[in-house]
Amino acid sequence: xxxxxxxxxLRTSREIAxxxxxxxxxxxxxxxxxxxxxxNAMFTGSGTVTRKKALTVPSIYAAVDVVSKTLASLPFEPxxxxxxxxxxxxxxxxxxxxxxEPSPLVTAFNFRRDMFADACFGNACAKITFKGNGxxxxxxxxxxxxxxxxxxENGKVYYVWHRRVGAYVQEEILFPYEVLHLRGMTLDGWDGxxxxxxxxxxxxxxxxxxxxYGGNFYHNNAAVGGVVEYPGGLTPLQRQQLEDKINAKHTGxxxxxxxxxxxxxxxxxxxxxxxxxAALNETRTFQAYESCRxxxxxxxxxxxxxxxxxxxxxxxxxxxxxxxxxxxxQNFEQECDVKLLTNDEKQSGSIFHRFDLSGLLRGxxxxxxxxxxxxxxxxxxxxxxxxxxxxxxxxxxxxTPFAPSGTTNVAEDGTIQAPEAPEKPETPGDTSTDKxxxxxxxxxx
Numbered sequence: 387x388x389x390x391x392x393x394x395x396l397r398t399s400r401e402i403a404x405x406x407x408x409x410x411x412x413x414x415x416x417x418x419x420x421x422x423x424x425x426n427a428m429f430t431g432s433g434t435v436t437r438k439k440a441l442t443v444p445s446i447y448a449a450v451d452v453v454s455k456t457l458a459s460l461p462f463e464p465x466x467x468x469x470x471x472x473x474x475x476x477x478x479x480x481x482x483x484x485x486x487e488p489s490p491l492v493t494a495f496n497f498r499r500d501m502f503a504d505a506c507f508g509n510a511c512a513k514i515t516f517k518g519n520g521x522x523x524x525x526x527x528x529x530x531x532x533x534x535x536x537x538x539e540n541g542k543v544y545y546v547w548h549r550r551v552g553a554y555v556q557e558e559i560l561f562p563y564e565v566l567h568l569r570g571m572t573l574d575g576w577d578g579x580x581x582x583x584x585x586x587x588x589x590x591x592x593x594x595x596x597x598x599y600g601g602n603f604y605h606n607n608a609a610v611g612g613v614v615e616y617p618g619g620l621t622p623l624q625r626q627q628l629e630d631k632i633n634a635k636h637t638g639x640x641x642x643x644x645x646x647x648x649x650x651x652x653x654x655x656x657x658x659x660x661x662x663x664a665a666l667n668e669t670r671t672f673q674a675y676e677s678c679r680x681x682x683x684x685x686x687x688x689x690x691x692x693x694x695x696x697x698x699x700x701x702x703x704x705x706x707x708x709x710x711x712x713x714x715x716q717n718f719e720q721e722c723d724v725k726l727l728t729n730d731e732k733q734s735g736s737i738f739h740r741f742d743l744s745g746l747l748r749g750x751x752x753x754x755x756x757x758x759x760x761x762x763x764x765x766x767x768x769x770x771x772x773x774x775x776x777x778x779x780x781x782x783x784x785x786t787p788f789a790p791s792g793t794t795n796v797a798e799d800g801t802i803q804a805p806e807a808p809e810k811p812e813t814p815g816d817t818s819t820d821k822x823x824x825x826x827x828x829x830x831x
Contacts, residue, residue: 435590436583437531439583439590439594440590443673444597449677449687450507453503453714454499454502456746457711460715460741460743462494462718462739462740464484465738467736467737483522484722492527497527502568502718505714507530507583508580508582509567509581510567511528511565511567512566513547513558514725514726532549534546537577545562568714568721593676593677596670596673599666671690674690675690684710686702703746707746715743718739719740722739763788768784769781769783
């Protein structure tokens with residue numbers, strides 16, 4: 387608030403008490419942070435592994451990207467239960483926020499993609515801003531590096547968010563009901579999920595080191611390295627001059643294939659060393675499979691196709707949906723049900739959230755056609771049900787099921803309505819009669 391040119395911040399007694407309690411614990415934890423960072427730096431090859439550092443590994447980036455953008459692209463909306471089933475709750479106050487714009491200038495796709503990308507590393511949080519009537523009004527993502535979870539002595543849990551506002555940092559203390567929290571596997575229950583980057587730091591460091599080794603391998607042109615033999619002795623100065631000239635003219639990517647001229651009886655003996663002999667390619671392939679194991683992604687989803695065939699890719703696609711995407715989708719659905727719905731809506735079950743995963747399980751066009759044909763002939767679906775799935779308009783005749791023949795209508799009571807035989811149209815100028823005219827006397831007979 388700004389009064390008479392001065393910025394005045396009004397804080398409640400609740401906020402002041404929470405800030406004092408959080409600061410006291412923050413001072414206690416500060417003493418242990420340096421030793422943890424020093425320990426990681428000493429005993430892990432590439433130092434502390436952060437979320438951003440882990441994403442420099444191509445296989446990890448590909449795995450996180452395919453999980454987050456696939457889930458973000460799926461239809462997600464609140465549903466309302468009706469006597470005839472469930473239908474999208476398009477008039478619900480949460481519908482626009484969840485399907486279009488969770489917060490100003492942020493689309494629902496980008497919000498969910500960032501949330502699931504954070505969740506892949508253990509935790510994803512978003513602040514819930516409520517209206518005066520208690521209904522959620524907006525969702526604002528909280529960057530993982532800017533908040534921490536504080537368990538108080540009274541058994542309650544708070545979220546401390548160092549929110550960046552321009553060039554300043556504003557500290558906010560939030561209750562659990564004010565935070566939409568997606569967490570991975572956790573060991574204590576109340577705290578956030580395990581930090582994937584630090585928990586698998588050894589494996590991720592190996593991937594980082596293999597990538598760095600490959601870069602240095604080709605940057606230094608190690609593939610054409612060798613030994614220069616000289617029949618006599620060299621002084622230290624002569625040895626240094628010889629090494630500098632060879633390195634300047636015959637190392638690096640730009641000097642590949644250059645001709646080396648030797649004199650004074652010197653001989654060049656190349657050292658046969660290549661990435662295959664150094665097991666570089668095998669190591670990086672193995673680390674790609676390790677990334678798939680960490681994030682639960684099928685190998686072909688990150689373009690590791692050495693063990694994939696046309697026969698098993700479709701089955702692996704279904705496994706990716708069932709064992710990787712479906713658990714994250716249910717996690718998000720239940721979190722939205724608990725944090726965004728009112729108590730009456732939760733107790734009655736009248737409103738719920740759902741992802742539509744059916745589009746990922748449809749298969750090819752031939753499999754879809756066979757499936758829809760069975761659903762129609764088994765009286766499970768009507769033609770309009772199939773047309774809705776295919777994003778087609780409803781047909782006037784498609785709201786009733788069809789008999790197995792596919793051409794006979796079925797009444798609401800289950801009886802088959804035989805189609806009426808069409809009347810035979812009269813042909814103009816047809817003067818033929820049913821009378822037998824063979825025995826009639828002919829004129830002039």
